[in-house]
Amino acid sequence: MIMKEYGLYAVLALLTILVSTVASNLLSVGGITPDLLLLVVVAVALTKGQFAAIIFGFASGLIFDLISTDVVGSNALVKMLAGYVAGFFWREGSTVSESIGSLRYVTVTLLCAFVHNAVYYLLYTRPADIPFVEFYLKNGVAAALYTTALALLPYFYASRRREEGA
Amino acid sequence: MQRVVEWLIRYREHVVTTLLSVIAISLMSYGNVTQLGGFRALIIGGLGMLQEAFAWIPNPVALQRENRALRQINMELLQETMVLRRAGIENEQLRRMLALRQQSRLPLLSASVIGKTVFRTRQFITIDRGTTSGVRVGMNVITDAGLVGTIVGASSNYSIVQTLFNRDVRVSARIVSTRDEGIIVWDGFEYLLAQNIPKSHRVNVGDTVVTSGLSTRFVPEIPIGIIRSVINDPNSMFHRITVEPNVEFWRLEQVFVIMQLPPTEHAELERSLQKYIEQRMRGK
Numbered sequence: 074m075i076m077k078e079y080g081l082y083a084v085l086a087l088l089t090i091l092v093s094t095v096a097s098n099l100l101s102v103g104g105i106t107p108d109l110l111l112l113v114v115v116a117v118a119l120t121k122g123q124f125a126a127i128i129f130g131f132a133s134g135l136i137f138d139l140i141s142t143d144v145v146g147s148n149a150l151v152k153m154l155a156g157y158v159a160g161f162f163w164r165e166g167s168t169v170s171e172s173i174g175s176l177r178y179v180t181v182t183l184l185c186a187f188v189h190n191a192v193y194y195l196l197y198t199r200p201a202d203i204p205f206v207e208f209y210l211k212n213g214v215a216a217a218l219y220t221t222a223l224a225l226l227p228y229f230y231a232s233r234r235r236e237e238g239a
Numbered sequence: 240m241q242r243v244v245e246w247l248i249r250y251r252e253h254v255v256t257t258l259l260s261v262i263a264i265s266l267m268s269y270g271n272v273t274q275l276g277g278f279r280a281l282i283i284g285g286l287g288m289l290q291e292a293f294a295w296i297p298n299p300v301a302l303q304r305e306n307r308a309l310r311q312i313n314m315e316l317l318q319e320t321m322v323l324r325r326a327g328i329e330n331e332q333l334r335r336m337l338a339l340r341q342q343s344r345l346p347l348l349s350a351s352v353i354g355k356t357v358f359r360t361r362q363f364i365t366i367d368r369g370t371t372s373g374v375r376v377g378m379n380v381i382t383d384a385g386l387v388g389t390i391v392g393a394s395s396n397y398s399i400v401q402t403l404f405n406r407d408v409r410v411s412a413r414i415v416s417t418r419d420e421g422i423i424v425w426d427g428f429e430y431l432l433a434q435n436i437p438k439s440h441r442v443n444v445g446d447t448v449v450t451s452g453l454s455t456r457f458v459p460e461i462p463i464g465i466i467r468s469v470i471n472d473p474n475s476m477f478h479r480i481t482v483e484p485n486v487e488f489w490r491l492e493q494v495f496v497i498m499q500l501p502p503t504e505h506a507e508l509e510r511s512l513q514k515y516i517e518q519r520m521r522g523k
Contacts (some may be wrong), residue, residue: 095289098355099296104489106357123252131259135266140282142363142391142399146266153263157256188449196267197406203427211428 078121086113086133094140105212107220110137111189113226114152115182117158119172123160130156152192155185170238173229182224186217243323279479282395283365287397290354290365305490345458346498348372350380352491353397362404362488364388368496369396377456377506379497385462385485386410386450387494398496402488403431403463412463413451414442420451423463431464440478442469448482455509457500 089109097106110133118126134152138145162181164172172178190213198205247254266306299477368374370393380387380400390404400406405423410423412433421436433448446466452459462485500506 091289094286094356095293095354097357098292101357104357124255126299127252127255127259131263136262138266140286142401143361144267145269146263149266150260150263153256153259157252160252198427203406203425208427 079125079132082113082117082121082129083155086110086129087136089113090133090137090140093127093137093138102219103215105215105219107223108186108189108216109223110134110148110152111155111186111220112158112182112224113155115178115185115224116173118156119178119181120169120170122163122165123157126156126160126163127153128156130154147193147196150196151189154192155189158188159185170231170235172231174233174235176228178231179221179224179228183217183221186220187213190214190217280392283397283399284369284394287353287365287369289369289396291367291397300342308487308490312346347381347495348374348498350374350398350494352494352495355489355491356399361406362402363391363424364400364402364488364491364494366398366400366494366496367396368395369398373498374398374496375500377500379456379458379461380494381461381497382485382486382491382494385464386457387486387488387491389456390496400494401507403484403486404488410457410463411451411454412448414466415447415449416443417441417446420453421480423448426481430467431482431484433466434477436478437476438471438478442466442478442480444469455506458497458499 089112091108093100093106100106100109111199114126114130115134117129121129130152131149134149135145137143137148137152143147159181162177191209194213195205197203199207268372284310348368350366350368352364352421353367356363356365366380374390374393376390376393378390380390388400388405388408388505390398391401392399403410403423405425406427408425411420412423413420414436415439419436419440419442423431423433425433436442440475448463449465450457450459450461450463464482464484465479467483467494470481472479
């Protein structure tokens, strides 16, 4: 049962990576793209705990680095950190619909997106002549808000399932 | 020993995070994905096919912006046609008078853009030409407006182009009117910066910037953009020059690959110099 759940998350992560890579242009609004993989990492953290989220974040981030043209290791690092941060909000014994179907999921996604983007853009702008603060405020904040807006979709779906189950 | 194990188990989240952070940072310092060779070609081939399959789905926001831009361009073109007709006749006369040689043409291969990839702020495009058409990593990609970027990965039927809007791109450039040379980098937003041009040199807004040819990475004299502003930074010996790129990267559909690579010996020499500088900077 546990393996089945992890398998489901792995398939979800692969699908998310493929959609992010192939359809990034369709999701882009004014050059800003959401981080779909982050939504899965936060979901894993809230349902399976911090340790699982750290491993999952690192592995899925590394696969994303290999498939995309990004620097290998960069997404592995930031996704792992996002899993680490999100893991602090894990409540042992809570079900999937309880974890994702509460506003906690959206709030934690927002927090993780800010942390994730801050670290990523710090690494990104460091070797170039690009002002970090200005760059982060323009791209990082917008991307974090966009990602959080998309977190509302699994939230509404899970909360509806939760109400149906109650 | 048992205490150490207990401690490790107790703080496993923090220990694993630290270990994985070290691994990730090591991977990052190792280099980029282009060093993964065959695996990367496989990925590009697979993604290229997927992107081609989904290329028909429009992005409504992009379409709206494109329509607005096209209407604007249409108006400008109408005005330009009038001017160009007159200039064409004049040019023909002058050419005959001066017996100018026809400029040599670069070997070009046309390609369609089948996918645009935006990873946060890194922009790449996928084109429907690959190694079977003779495309190789390092070749330049242009449009009629100017420089688009370079090929950073190629499979048999598809290639990935790294555009100028990328942190990792540096282009050796020249201002046409003054022949001043500098380095073009992305400013992180929607323009480019021309760096390393001293304040003692006069730079005019509106001047054209082209590739200089001092580096083997780019074919010389390819238009890059127009100087939009020149800012006097009191803390620097150099001008802060903003360049508006000629190419509109968000609405690329057709591009040309320049089917020539830099001479191997020259390129090898530049690479070894760059490696030497990087090693010195790392303190090795």
